[in-house]
Amino acid sequence: MGLAMAACGGAGERVGNALQGIWLGHPLHPVVTTLPMGAAATTLALDAARLLPGRREDLGEASRFILGVGIAGSLTAAATGVTDWQHTQEQARRVGLVHGVLNAAATCMYVLSWRDRGRGRQVRGVAASAVGYGITLASGYLGASLVYRSGTGVDQSGPRLGAAQWSAALDDDKLDAAPQRVEVGGTGVVLFRNDGAVLAVGERCPHLGAPMADAWIDRGRIICPWHGSQFDTETGRPLRGPATSPLSCYQTRVRDGVIEVREAAPAVLRAGGIRG
Numbered sequence: 001m002g003l004a005m006a007a008c009g010g011a012g013e014r015v016g017n018a019l020q021g022i023w024l025g026h027p028l029h030p031v032v033t034t035l036p037m038g039a040a041a042t043t044l045a046l047d048a049a050r051l052l053p054g055r056r057e058d059l060g061e062a063s064r065f066i067l068g069v070g071i072a073g074s075l076t077a078a079a080t081g082v083t084d085w086q087h088t089q090e091q092a093r094r095v096g097l098v099h100g101v102l103n104a105a106a107t108c109m110y111v112l113s114w115r116d117r118g119r120g121r122q123v124r125g126v127a128a129s130a131v132g133y134g135i136t137l138a139s140g141y142l143g144a145s146l147v148y149r150s151g152t153g154v155d156q157s158g159p160r161l162g163a164a165q166w167s168a169a170l171d172d173d174k175l176d177a178a179p180q181r182v183e184v185g186g187t188g189v190v191l192f193r194n195d196g197a198v199l200a201v202g203e204r205c206p207h208l209g210a211p212m213a214d215a216w217i218d219r220g221r222i223i224c225p226w227h228g229s230q231f232d233t234e235t236g237r238p239l240r241g242p243a244t245s246p247l248s249c250y251q252t253r254v255r256d257g258v259i260e261v262r263e264a265a266p267a268v269l270r271a272g273g274i275r276g
């Protein structure tokens, strides 16, 4: 998926950013999964309602329609899921793979159910979607485990500098062209120069916690060394995934040859400027 996007150039990058959820401020995948899961549950409920006394045949049409909506939603969820999964590692990668295989199996059951219902084989159709829903629940358990146990999709920036007052970080003449990690009040901060200005960001990439001291600067962007996420150097806003959360950014100033930093107020970040 990543290679295909890269081969498509700028358009591929925009599609990748959209699927990752940069525009949303967090991963898109958990949001779009609500559609297939909700549609499958609704189908199950409508099928159960058809068994009640005075059963309504029109519910059969409704459940097939909703099942079709859920199948379409499954394809969108698969695209966003693969986009997130390609950057996972070790156990999260294995769990994510099983999660994806289960989702594919569930979608196959829904497609079979949708086809059987259309051909009048109602019992088979209802049974197939019920089995599919059971698989979806198992897959949902693994999806939750990916978030709550492995931290996939969770902001991995770590502690932020919380000081509202200026704190000395480094002598100005000790900061050369490369990003440099310093500690301010026990919190890691990365200083660097861009376009003549001294800037400061958090020490960890919000995606999977890469050390931003190893990042490089390119045309107003700071680029993560692990998976290439790009952030605006002034605001920390993600400009290219897989990171979807902003990189911590701090205000800076130079006083008496010493670089000082402090927490940047949200209003300052929204205005797009953090220089002291």
Ligand code: FES
Pocket: 087, 205, 206, 207, 208, 209, 210, 224, 225, 226, 227, 228, 229, 241, 242, 243
């Ligand atoms: S750690 Fe993955 S993009 Fe930074």
